Amino acid sequence: MTTTETTSDIPAGFEPHFRKSPFTDPWEPLYSKKTDKAVVMALRLAKAHTNARGLIHGGLIASLADNAMGYSCAQATNWTTSFVTVSLAVDYVGSAGIGQWLAVESDVIKTGSTLCFAQSLIKADGAVIARASGTFRVVPKPV
Numbered sequence: 675m676t677t678t679e680t681t682s683d684i685p686a687g688f689e690p691h692f693r694k695s696p697f698t699d700p701w702e703p704l705y706s707k708k709t710d711k712a713v714v715m716a717l718r719l720a721k722a723h724t725n726a727r728g729l730i731h732g733g734l735i736a737s738l739a740d741n742a743m744g745y746s747c748a749q750a751t752n753w754t755t756s757f758v759t760v761s762l763a764v765d766y767v768g769s770a771g772i773g774q775w776l777a778v779e780s781d782v783i784k785t786g787s788t789l790c791f792a793q794s795l796i797k798a799d800g801a802v803i804a805r806a807s808g809t810f811r812v813v814p815k816p817v
Contacts, residue, residue: 685775688716698741701734706745713745716777719770719798730770730798739764739794739806742778747790747810750782757790757810764806770798778806788812 684705691704698704700722707714715738717723725731744757770776780794789809796804 683718685716685777688714691715693745697737701738708749711746711750711782712780713742713749714777714779715742715745716775719772719774719776721772723776724772728771730774730776730803732764732766732804735766735796735804736762736764736806738776738778739780739796739804740808742780743782743792743794743806743808744810746780746782746792746794747785750785750790751812754815756813756815758813760789760809760811762806762808764804766804768798768801768803770803774798786812 687707688705689707691706701717703717705716707716719730723730723734740759740762744759747757748755775798777797778794779797780792783791783793789811791809793807794805795802796806
């Protein structure tokens with residue numbers, strides 16, 4: 675958490691994200707919430723998440739959606755396999771700014787032995803600002 679962010683700023687059910695990555699480290703603090711069928715990823719938008727106009731950067735939206743959908747595929751398969759992205763599509767339908775709560779809510783459409791299909795809605799303070807869909811290749815974990 676930043677010095678100005680408190681636990682009361684974080685919606686109920688969210689905890690610090692369970693997995694760290696050099697790619698996502700600059701976006702910290704990241705939060706997530708596991709449900710029976712998905713992993714919701716979220717963060718409080720800060721200056722580092724914006725473009726030159728002070729709005730959330732589309733690349734951040736795409737990357738968080740990719741992560742959330744991949745984790746949701748893993749959650750749907752009880753974390754028995756790993757996944758890599760085959761395709762990702764994002765439609766931007768709104769914008770968001772500093773201070774808003776950004777959450778990526780995913781649904782797994784279908785899992786199979788080689789592919790997983792997922793979609794997500796990206797929301798800023800509850801309003802949809804983007805939607806994404808992805809196809810993920812199953813990568814069996816080493817025994």
